[in-house]
Each structure stands twice: as C-alpha cells, then as structure tokens.
Amino acid sequence: MATQTIEVNEVASAMRGSHAGGTDRLRVAVEGERAVAGGAAVKARASGLNFFYGGTQALKGLDMEIRDRQVTALIGPSGCGKSTFLRCFNRMHDLTPHTRYEGSIHLYPDDIDLIAKDVDPIEVRMRIGMVFQKPNPFPKTIFENVAYGLRVRGMRSKALIEEEVEKALRDAAIWDEVKDRLNDSGLSLSGGQQQRLCIARALATNPEMLLFDEPTSALDPIATARIEELITALRERVTVLIVTHNMQQAARVSDYTAFMYLGELIEFDVTSRLFTNPGRKATEDYITGRYG
Amino acid sequence: MTANSQSPAPLRRSIRRRRVRDRLIEALLLAAGLVAVFTTLAIVWILVVEALPFFEHVPLRDFLTDTMWTPLFAEPRYGILPLVAGTLVTTFVALAVAIPAGTTIAIYLSEFASHRLRETVKPALEMLGAVPTIVYGYFALVMVTPFLQKLIPGLPGFNMLSAGLVIGVMIVPYVASVSEDAMRAVPNYMREGSYAMGATRLQTAMRVVMPGALSGIAAAYILGISRAVGETMVVAVAAGLQPNLTWNPTESAATITAFIVQVSLGDLPHDSIGYQSIFAAGLVLLIVTLAFNIAGFALTRRFREAY
Incomplete structure (x- = not known):
C-alpha cells in the first residue's frame, strides 16, 4: 500500500509539472496500470475541464480518469460541483441556457470528446445512461418505462x-x-422499486457508462442497500460514476473515489486508500466529518 | 413559570378570536363559490321553464326529427336539426384549424422556444383573444370569403367554411395558451429522464410531455369547443341566417346561436311560440356543449398519464 501511495504522488507531481502555469492545487491523475491494484483500462478522461453557469465558474480545471467497468464515486460537500461534473458526461447542461464547457472529456476506446461542440449530445446520451436523485419513472406502464429507450x-x-x-x-x-x-x-411501485425501474430503463439500451446522481438519497435504508448491491453487481458490465453525499456509501460501493471541493478536484485515489490514508488535509477533514 | 409564558385565559381568548375570524372568512369564500353554482342552476332552470310551453305546442318528436326550422313562417316548422347541423359544421371546421394550430404552437412555445421568445409571443398570442368577435365576423365576410371564392368557384357570399375558419383562428390563442400552461406544468425531472435516454426534443415532447399534460390539453380543447359552439357574431355575420340542413361547409346555414340572436333582435311578443323557441334552442345548445365536455373528460380519463 505504502509504495503505491508514493507512486501516486510521483505521478501527481509529474502531472503537476506538465501543466504549465498550474496552480498549487494537486492535480492527480492515476496513470496507467502502475498505481492501481489490478488496474483497468481508462474509460473516460476529463482534462482541464471548466464549466460555467453564465458568469459563474462551477468546475475549475478538473483532470480525472474514469476506469472501465469500475465504480468511481464523487464525494464532497454540497455545492462542490460533483453533480455538475457528473452532468457534463451526458451533456445534461446543454438543456440549460447560458452554460459553457471548456476542456475535454474523452471517451474511450473510440476517443471522442463528449463535450466537443460537434459531438451530438443525443449520441452521447445514447451511450451514457443516467439515474437521478429522485426516482423519475415516466407516467407509463412498467413495461413502457423500460421500453422507452428502445x-x-x-x-x-x-x-x-x-x-x-x-x-x-x-x-x-x-x-x-x-x-x-x-x-x-x-408510479404504482415503491420508491426503491421505482429507482430500480429507472436503472432498468437505463440498462435496457446497453450503455457503456452509467451516471448515478445521489441515487439513494430519497430512499430508506433497505431500499438503499438493494441499490448499492445492484451498483456493485453492475460493475461487471458497465462503467459507473456515482455522486453521493454518503461517505459510507462511497466506501461500500466504489473502487475509486474523488473528493471535490469548491469546484476543484482535491484528491482522487483508490477508495480504500483515500478513506484510510488521505493525502490531503481537506480530504481528511471531510471524511472525518469535520466539515460539509 | 418562565418569563415568556402566558397565562391561559388571554391565550384562549386570542385563539377564540382567530377561530371566529377563520369561520367568517370561510363562510365568505363559500358564498363566493356558490355564486357560480347558483348562476348555472338559474340559467338551466330558466331555460327549462321557458322551453316547457314550447314543447306543449311542438311535440318533442317533431322537434328532434323534422328537417325544417321555420318558426317565423306562416306555416311554421320546428325541426332543430338544421340548426344543430349548422352548429356542428362550423364547430368542426373551427376545430380543424384550432386544435392542430393551437397544439403545435403550445408544443413549440413550451418545449422549443427560448425563454425570451416565449415571453414575447405568448402575450401577443393572448391579445388575439382580446379582439372583439364582431371584428372577426367582418374579417370573415369581407376578407376570408372573397379569398375562398377565388379558390372555390361558386362559393356563396355567406358560408360556414369562412365562418368556421375564422372561429378557428379566434380560438387558437385559448387552445395554445391553456395547452402550453399544461405542458409547462409537467415537472422537469420527467423531461430530464427522457433526454437522458437519448430522446430528442420532439420525442420528449410527444412521448413524455404531451401524455403527462393530457388532462390540461383536453381542458384546452374543451374550452375551445365550447367557444366554437357558443360563438355567435362570426356566424351571424358570415355564415348566413338561413337554417339549412346540410353537412357541407361550403353552403350557407344558420347555427343555434345565430338563430337566437336573430329572434332576440326581432319584436316577437313574449308569449309567442317563436319567442319560446329560442329557449328550446338554447337548451339544445347547452346540451351540445355539455355532451362535448363529458366526452372530453371521458376520453381524458382513458388516455391520460398522470405524473
């Protein structure tokens, strides 16, 4: 474990050096197979990602890699930009006027830039599914809900x-x-069932990647446990990116965790390491409940 | 006792005072609501009471089956069918314009237009509804009819097609505005769910927003139908006043409302059958509108997707 941490930090400083004019914030990109136990291929890579709502910058120079068929959790206090980041991946922000992306999010293996102007958001959303905070099945039959994407x-x-x-x-x-x-x-289903219906709806079209935006925050503990089990099982076939307020949840379901604060990526690491041995003071404060 | 606690007596007095005030206001609100109910009941009552003597002279069977409506002739005939046909034809022509146009406008404004465009177009659209109907009537007679006569040779100067088209234009704002309100009331998380599945704007509008807003859209259609059925000035001016049993919109005919306004303007004595006939016609008008309303609600309940 200890050697791996050192490697991560080495990579981090290498990355920092490669970004001319980089700020003092730690830009962490876990590079290649080196740092990661049983490392998986990269599914998506955000580079220099900025995002603006009108004149307000919500994401500041994010660099991060999402591993193929792994669960990556985004944690951080309210308003830190984790949902904003998540919604860049399926271009949901395109539906809101006066929003702007800068930088890139490359999706592999075909290496398309998800947020490029000439990439059709419809195509992006056909490849990357999403499950929302509030279960939002359509007011249709259970069958038609799942058939919708098809x-x-x-x-x-x-x-x-x-x-x-x-x-x-x-x-x-x-x-x-x-x-x-x-x-x-x-809508005749219970909240937890509705959320699993929404997951089925998203799975029906065989997405490469699934985005979960606090999928259990409206559910009771038993329903939450079932969703978590499901997310863990989904890792076999799909890349998962999940925003969660619940650190235990991040620890339970994810392979990698990113800690964000005020629109910046503070730390990104293998989940077990980030929670047991955080590299940054801010991360440690957050996961030990000192703020947020 | 802590410093800020009150003794029970003034507390109770204050509660009692507030309760009395609540009850007073509740009674006031109830009275206001009942005004509408009583007005409706009163209208139905008067229509029925005034129409009864008419049906003492005219058998209901003749009223419903006779194909001529000539109550003011020397040999009067009292078949309501020509008037009902005139009303239905103008209404259907109007709906053939208003429902597609109104729905399309509503979808555009609710799902496609930018905020700024919507806030500009909607008031302008609603202003169309503020134009007096007599203006629409003459618009039909002196603008639309001559234009239609170029397309359809032999079209009479008074015809139901022209009147119906103009009524249609007239009720577009109602249909569009109420439908748009209903669509915008569909929660955004429904749209997001659809977009996230890779649906286009149009697919989202047609498959998620429209079904979700169906009860409101149906209310808009019913409002439009009621306006079209009850429209008087346009048909009186542009469709002609000759009762004529036909389903052909290019002919001239009278509607129930046109007949009522024609008779009301005359100098018929109050106890004449001609005078009473307008109440019978009014009753039929009410029943036609009611039938459309009930049909609309039944259809809505069958197809709506409540969120």
Missing part, C-alpha cells in the same frame, strides 16, 4: 423489445417483483 431509438419488433425489457428488469434485480404486473403504472 422505442426512442426506433426499435419496432415487439418480440425484441419484450426480450430486452425482461433482460433489463432482471439485470436491475426487479424482475421477480414486477413480472406479473408489467402493465401497471411505473
């Missing part, structure tokens, strides 16, 4: 849609609860 993509074959819907509901660990009531409204 229909939007123009899939017509009833048999194929049925097959994909069942598969997605199974993957979201909700099939057994809803298989006899697929024609009931999605």
Whole structure:
C-alpha cells in the first residue's frame, strides 16, 4: 500500500509539472496500470475541464480518469460541483441556457470528446445512461418505462423489445417483483422499486457508462442497500460514476473515489486508500466529518 | 413559570378570536363559490321553464326529427336539426384549424422556444383573444370569403367554411395558451429522464410531455369547443341566417346561436311560440356543449398519464 501511495504522488507531481502555469492545487491523475491494484483500462478522461453557469465558474480545471467497468464515486460537500461534473458526461447542461464547457472529456476506446461542440449530445446520451436523485419513472406502464429507450431509438419488433425489457428488469434485480404486473403504472411501485425501474430503463439500451446522481438519497435504508448491491453487481458490465453525499456509501460501493471541493478536484485515489490514508488535509477533514 | 409564558385565559381568548375570524372568512369564500353554482342552476332552470310551453305546442318528436326550422313562417316548422347541423359544421371546421394550430404552437412555445421568445409571443398570442368577435365576423365576410371564392368557384357570399375558419383562428390563442400552461406544468425531472435516454426534443415532447399534460390539453380543447359552439357574431355575420340542413361547409346555414340572436333582435311578443323557441334552442345548445365536455373528460380519463 505504502509504495503505491508514493507512486501516486510521483505521478501527481509529474502531472503537476506538465501543466504549465498550474496552480498549487494537486492535480492527480492515476496513470496507467502502475498505481492501481489490478488496474483497468481508462474509460473516460476529463482534462482541464471548466464549466460555467453564465458568469459563474462551477468546475475549475478538473483532470480525472474514469476506469472501465469500475465504480468511481464523487464525494464532497454540497455545492462542490460533483453533480455538475457528473452532468457534463451526458451533456445534461446543454438543456440549460447560458452554460459553457471548456476542456475535454474523452471517451474511450473510440476517443471522442463528449463535450466537443460537434459531438451530438443525443449520441452521447445514447451511450451514457443516467439515474437521478429522485426516482423519475415516466407516467407509463412498467413495461413502457423500460421500453422507452428502445422505442426512442426506433426499435419496432415487439418480440425484441419484450426480450430486452425482461433482460433489463432482471439485470436491475426487479424482475421477480414486477413480472406479473408489467402493465401497471411505473408510479404504482415503491420508491426503491421505482429507482430500480429507472436503472432498468437505463440498462435496457446497453450503455457503456452509467451516471448515478445521489441515487439513494430519497430512499430508506433497505431500499438503499438493494441499490448499492445492484451498483456493485453492475460493475461487471458497465462503467459507473456515482455522486453521493454518503461517505459510507462511497466506501461500500466504489473502487475509486474523488473528493471535490469548491469546484476543484482535491484528491482522487483508490477508495480504500483515500478513506484510510488521505493525502490531503481537506480530504481528511471531510471524511472525518469535520466539515460539509 | 418562565418569563415568556402566558397565562391561559388571554391565550384562549386570542385563539377564540382567530377561530371566529377563520369561520367568517370561510363562510365568505363559500358564498363566493356558490355564486357560480347558483348562476348555472338559474340559467338551466330558466331555460327549462321557458322551453316547457314550447314543447306543449311542438311535440318533442317533431322537434328532434323534422328537417325544417321555420318558426317565423306562416306555416311554421320546428325541426332543430338544421340548426344543430349548422352548429356542428362550423364547430368542426373551427376545430380543424384550432386544435392542430393551437397544439403545435403550445408544443413549440413550451418545449422549443427560448425563454425570451416565449415571453414575447405568448402575450401577443393572448391579445388575439382580446379582439372583439364582431371584428372577426367582418374579417370573415369581407376578407376570408372573397379569398375562398377565388379558390372555390361558386362559393356563396355567406358560408360556414369562412365562418368556421375564422372561429378557428379566434380560438387558437385559448387552445395554445391553456395547452402550453399544461405542458409547462409537467415537472422537469420527467423531461430530464427522457433526454437522458437519448430522446430528442420532439420525442420528449410527444412521448413524455404531451401524455403527462393530457388532462390540461383536453381542458384546452374543451374550452375551445365550447367557444366554437357558443360563438355567435362570426356566424351571424358570415355564415348566413338561413337554417339549412346540410353537412357541407361550403353552403350557407344558420347555427343555434345565430338563430337566437336573430329572434332576440326581432319584436316577437313574449308569449309567442317563436319567442319560446329560442329557449328550446338554447337548451339544445347547452346540451351540445355539455355532451362535448363529458366526452372530453371521458376520453381524458382513458388516455391520460398522470405524473
């Protein structure tokens, strides 16, 4: 463990050096396979990411890598920009007027820049799914909720849609609860079931990456536990980026954790290391509950 | 006893005072609400009471099946069908304009237009609804009809098509404005859910926003229908005043409302059948509007997707 930490810091200082005019903040990018136990390939890389709401800068020079088929958690106090960061990945900010991205978020293996002007946000959202804080199933049947993404993509074959819907509901660990009531409204489900329905909806279109924006903050502890289990299992097939207010949750479900504060990335590391041996005072203060 | 606690007696007095005031205001609000209910009941009551003597002279069967409406002729006939047909034809022509146009405008304003554009267009649109209907009537007669006559040779100077089209334009603002309010009331997290699935704006509007707003949109349509059925000046001016049993909008015909205004302006004695006939016609008008309302609500309940 100790050697790995040193390596991370070495990489960090190397990175810092490579950024001409870099501020004194620590820019951490865990490079390649070196620092990471059983390291996975890079799925996405944010470089020099700035984000503005009108004249307000909400993200300040973020550099970070998201590992393929790993769970990466974003933690930090309210207003630190973690949700803003998350929503850059599927271009949700494009729906709000007077917002602006700078820098890049490259998605691999094909290396497209998700926030480039000439990249269609629809294409981005077709590849990267999202689950919201408040479960937001459509006021349609359970079946139609999951079929939505397929229909939007123009899939017509009833048999194929049925097959994909069942598969997605199974993957979201909700099939057994809803298989006899697929024609009931999605809103007739409990909060935790609604959230798993939303996960099924997102999974139905086989996204490469799933964004979770505090997915359990509106749920009770039992429903939360089920969602966490599900997220852990999803890692097998999809890259997960999750914003959470709950540090225990980050510790339980994630492989990597990023700590953000005031729009900056303060520290990024393997979860176990960030929580047991944080490299920065601010991170330590936050995870020990001294503020936030 | 701590310093800031009150003795119970003044406390209770204060509570009692507030309770009395609450009850007073509640009674006032109830009275205000009942004004609308009683007015409606009174209108129905008067229509029924005044129409009853009419039906003593005219058998209900003749009223509903006779194909001629000539209450003012020497040999009067009292078949309501020509008037109902005139009303339905102008209404359907109007809806054929107002529903597609109003819905399209509402979708655009709610889902596509920028905030600034919406805030400019909507008041302008609502101003269309403030134009007096008599102006629309003459607009139909002297502008729309001559134009239509160029497209449809042999179109009479008074015709239901022109009147219906102009009524349609007239009710577009109602349909658009109320529909837009309903669509904007659909919570944003629904839209976000749809966009996050890779849906386009149009897909989001048609598959999530419209179904979610359906009850409000249906209310807009029903409001539009009621306005079209009840519209008087435009049809009186532009559609002609001859009752004529036809379903062809290029012909001239009278509607229920046009007949009522025509008779009310005359000098018929109060106890004549001609005078009573306007109450019978009014009753039919009320029933037609009510039928549209009930049908609308039934359809809404069947198809809406409540969020």
